[in-house]
Amino acid sequence: MSADAEPGGPEADDDPLNAFVTRTRLEPVAEGPLSGLTVAVKDNISTAGVRTTCASRMLADYVPPYDATVVERLRAAGATVVGKTNMDEFGMGTTTETSAFGPTLNPVDGTRVAGGSSGGSAAAVASGEADLALGSDTGGSIRCPAAFCGVVGIKPTYGLVSRYGLVAYANSLEQIGPIAPTVEAAAGLLEVIAGPDPRDGTTTDAGEDASYADAADGDVDGLTVGVPAELVEGVTDGVRERFDAALEGLEAAGATVTEVSLPAVEHAVAAYYVIAMAEASSNLARYDGVRYGIGGGFDGNWNAAFARSREAGFGEEVKRRILLGTYALSAGYHDRYYAKAQDARAWLTQNFDAAFEVADVVASPTMPTTAFPLGETLDDPLQMYLADANTVPVNLANLPAISVPAGTDGDGLPVGVQFVGPSLGERSVVRVGSAVEAAR
């Protein structure tokens, strides 16, 4: 879709996959490790002077007055930003079909979704439209499209990468992270964007001068890979075959595979959606049509005007999450939903802690299936939510994870394998990911 396109459907121009909302060219401001490389940036990451829409009608004309910290870091590292990528509206979706600008098509099979919510970023990298991309991952939004499009995606440890300039959806869960054709390239991009930022009080000092790319050495000799049956049982046969083959490759390279147990994951999807929707209902209260967005007019009082702005500006999935989040936080329901979801989050974190007592990384298929046909989950939101079963536990536990391509199923569709590391264990997931890559 070209820069002047309006919200609607895909348009055939120089972007047949509809990977971009806006094409642009932001030149580097210095030489660095990304010199000569192009980067596509998800359209919920602020770019000064270039519209940042979150793929929502509400922000279709919104032009940020400042850059996100990660955008500053990209350009200071020599990268050229070549566009703002399509996504599920405000990051709320698993397919990039809730975009107000139409779905992004899967580069491997144009009748299927690219995954989401960072579908445009993954499709841009998979199709060679950009060397690298940034996505954001609240419940799998980097790893899902990476798996569906056959590229590498990393969700960093919470606090490793600054969220300054990321349009907020669910603050306690989301992180910006890299998407790239190879593990080493993704790790190199992570090195550039990681590190503390005084403008995001949740960032840690751990990312300062950290090195990740040199961990992509494929050396898994002596490493222990934990496999939780809970995250493997529900996947399709084609996904299971590729996952088992990846584990066999790791064993052949000297790793040990062992069973671990994560009983709390049974409740992870429910806990994730309660927390994410609750945070979304609060975050999206800022859209009142006064400071930015679609104005609600001046008839009646401000409540009436705000309600008109929001009816006009938000799509169906965003409305659904705002309403369910408001419900879960409302009087009489807070303890039943939100407080229990926080308990589930803490329990799951303890499960992972126990798993890392016996394993260096935890492995599972990234997604239970390969890419869905377009439209399949649009009228069945619960089915779409359940597809996030393997990715949301990582966000709830604030952990790092990588999705690495592990071949294709019988239909030729990409399968991704996910490795989760302990907090700040990015080097471990990069290392084991590079071993899977080397074995293919």
Place this chain on the structure above:
Amino acid sequence: MSPAVDPDEVRHVAALARLDLSDDEVAVFAEQFGDILAAFETLDAVPEVAAEPERVNVMRPDEPVEGLDHDAALANAPATEDGYFKGPPVS
């Protein structure tokens, strides 16, 4: 299929969220919310867990820094008047 939520409850929550809905939207959401809230019932089986907060507040002194330019701050507003945001009447 779980029983639908009462449409009046959807309208009530929408009012709390300052979100106008068409009658069609109310009908669709009432039906879907029955299934989604039923799926959330799995949380009933979660034990109470005592968790240490991973993060604590860290204080620093306030220091004035340059903020957004006045015109830049107003640039995305649907309506402005005399250098202010123009909003709907409060009551």
